[in-house]
Amino acid sequence: MKKIGFLLSVGFLVFVSSCTKENGAVPDNGGVYNPTIVDPTEIFPAEFGMPLLPKDNPFTEEGIMLGRMLFYDPMLSIDSSISCASCHRQEYAFAEPLDKSVGFRGLRASRSSMPLFNLAYHHSYFWDTRVKTLRELVFEPIQAHNEMAMTLPTLRDRLKRNKRYVDYFKKAFNHEPNLHDMSLAMEQFLLSIVSKDSRFNKFFPGDDLSVLSPSELRGAFIYNGLIEFDDNGVTKGADCFHCHGGELSQQLNASMGGIASNGLDPEPVDLGVGGVTNRNQDMGVFKAPSLLNIAVTAPYMHDGRFQTLEEVIDHYSEGVNFDHPNIHPQMAAHGGMQLNLSKQQKEDLIAYLKSMTDSTLLVNPAYSNPF
Ligand code: HEC
Ligand code: HEC
Known part of the structure; x- marks a missing residue:
């Protein structure tokens, strides 16, 4: 009887912790590829019209979630100290309350961080419009010496050694972690951020x-x-x-x-x-x-x-x-x-x-x- 009670309470604990994971968002996963397509009309409000979306990167729940994980993960910087969200903070509409952003080892970026929402409607990015797609853009802050100071081979190896990402890349793209799929996942997440309720x-x-x-x-x-x-x-x-x-x-x-x-x-x-x-x-x-x-x-x-x-x-x-x-x-x-x-x-x-x-x-x- 005691034993069953013990087992039940263990079961209960496991149950509780998996629920917490669901709420805290990153769902537990077995790395099975069975993506759930997200209809863009669920993301973009009719009154904004439908943006021109990349045809080769359809929204999936798994792709958006992977992009979101990467956006918040300091592992993308060389010393694991800075994530995209360090300079793009949700409470400031994904901008940052600084004139010049502070990146790796306190080095300053040359410009002020930009807010991130409704990006799907933009035709070019950055203050000087130098980049045309978000999948290209993500490689800039990752490699900039004064932002995340990462090298791409190191990043690829890090992702490949990380069990959570091995599972999640499989789940979203049916591949092992690689930088192309990484950029697609981040593109999906960035495109999905919509501001419409003011x-x-x-x-x-x-x-x-x-x-x-x-x-x-x-x-x-x-x-x-x-x-x-x-x-x-x-x-x-x-x-x-x-x-x-x-x-x-x-x-x-x-x-x-x-x-x-x-x-x-x-x-x-x-x-x-x-x-x-x-x-x-x-x-x-x-x-x-x-x-x-x-x-x-x-x-x-x-x-x-x-x-x-x-x-x-x-x-x-x-x-x-x-x-x-x-x-x-x-x-x-x-x-x-x-x-x-x-x-x-x-x-x-x-x-x-x-x-x-x-x-x-x-x-x-x-x-x-x-x-
Ligand atoms: C000719 C186009 C133009 C007009 C007209 C204009 N703006 Fe701007 N606005 C800009 C540009 C370009 C920037 C960014 C400039 C920069 O950072 O060098 C800007 C930046 C801003 C910013 C800062 C945005 C940020 O994220 O930092 C605010 C606020 C703003 N404008 C408000 C206004 C208001 C209010 C008016 C009317 C009185 C106005 N603008 C008229 C082009 C314009
Ligand atoms: C060290 C601070 C810092 C980090 C880290 C950082 N950014 Fe930025 N972000 C900036 C600054 C500064 C700009 C404006 C740069 C410019 O115009 O030259 C910017 C601009 C952008 C823009 C352009 C928005 C627009 O409206 O054109 C996007 C998108 C963006 N960042 C996404 C990201 C992503 C994704 C990451 C993580 C891979 C990231 N950023 C990491 C500081 C940062």
């Missing part, structure tokens, strides 16, 4: 004005209004939407303002896109980021020069460098006149920007650390 997204495209407070609504009109000065030199609109418009709060078309100089400096300091293409018209030009979740992704701009949204708005209101050789025409649409927004207009604009925070993204268990 109040701004409930408001957009503006059919129901009651979703926003009076101040936020005034901010919406400033944000989406064209720059036109009245006789008193007051502008109703600040024309943010040309480069940060639509339901993703981001212009995806490079030639329409998706890549621009917003006049931060009188002349290019960091060459941005020009550093990649070497063309004059790209010098000091950067990807215009989405403003979804902007309230949680400080500091701002590619070099993290602004600590607060107030500082950002002051830049657009009275600090634009119209001398920048590649300032976007939309920035100078008003003949090089500073907007000089009133205190109230600035507050309203900031209130509107704050309605773009999707608090579910910041805690969504589907994107959290699975270990």
Whole structure:
């Protein structure tokens, strides 16, 4: 009797611990290849439309989970100290509250970390748009000497020696661990991160004005209004939407303002896109980021020069460098006149920007650390 009681309680313990594993996410697995296909319509909301997805890398539950494990695993850095999530933290919409990211042995990255969501809709990645696919992108931070400082042969060997990854690569791809499948799994996970639940997204495209407070609504009109000065030199609109418009709060078309100089400096300091293409018209030009979740992704701009949204708005209101050789025409649409927004207009604009925070993204268990 005693013995049975003992066995039962052992059984109970095993049961409890496997349940905890399910909740903590990484499910126990026998390394059996029987992937569960995930329909993209379950991931992407109808109102965003369907992004162009890589045809050779269909979403599977196992692929997304493997990508998520790798994203959170410090084993991907040479001294096992840094994971992707060290610089891309969920509570900050997968950005990081630092002007320049800190990587391997405290070395600084040259730019500010970027938030990660709705990446499936982007056509290129990084502040200078130098990479076109996420499967290529992952190899950059892994190998950068000031980020994860890893070498690819070492990483491959590490994954191959790790029982959990041997099982999981088998389960997701029916192969032993290899770097190509690693990059596909991470691509699946990164593509699957969606931000859609902000109040701004409930408001957009503006059919129901009651979703926003009076101040936020005034901010919406400033944000989406064209720059036109009245006789008193007051502008109703600040024309943010040309480069940060639509339901993703981001212009995806490079030639329409998706890549621009917003006049931060009188002349290019960091060459941005020009550093990649070497063309004059790209010098000091950067990807215009989405403003979804902007309230949680400080500091701002590619070099993290602004600590607060107030500082950002002051830049657009009275600090634009119209001398920048590649300032976007939309920035100078008003003949090089500073907007000089009133205190109230600035507050309203900031209130509107704050309605773009999707608090579910910041805690969504589907994107959290699975270990
Ligand atoms: C040391 C900090 C650090 C680590 C570690 C790191 N990143 Fe980043 N990440 C950055 C910085 C900084 C940028 C912007 C770099 C640039 O534009 O040159 C960035 C940009 C990105 C972007 C581009 C987003 C966009 O909108 O264009 C993606 C995607 C990304 N990282 C994914 C990852 C993944 C996946 C990993 C792990 C393999 C990772 N990062 C590891 C700091 C880091
Ligand atoms: C001509 C295109 C353009 C216009 C118009 C524009 N922006 Fe930007 N915005 C950009 C670009 C490009 C960046 C990134 C610049 C950089 O880092 O060098 C940026 C960056 C930002 C950032 C920081 C984002 C981050 O993740 O760090 C905020 C906030 C912002 N803009 C708000 C606004 C507001 C508010 C307006 C209207 C007053 C506006 N922008 C108008 C192109 C534009």
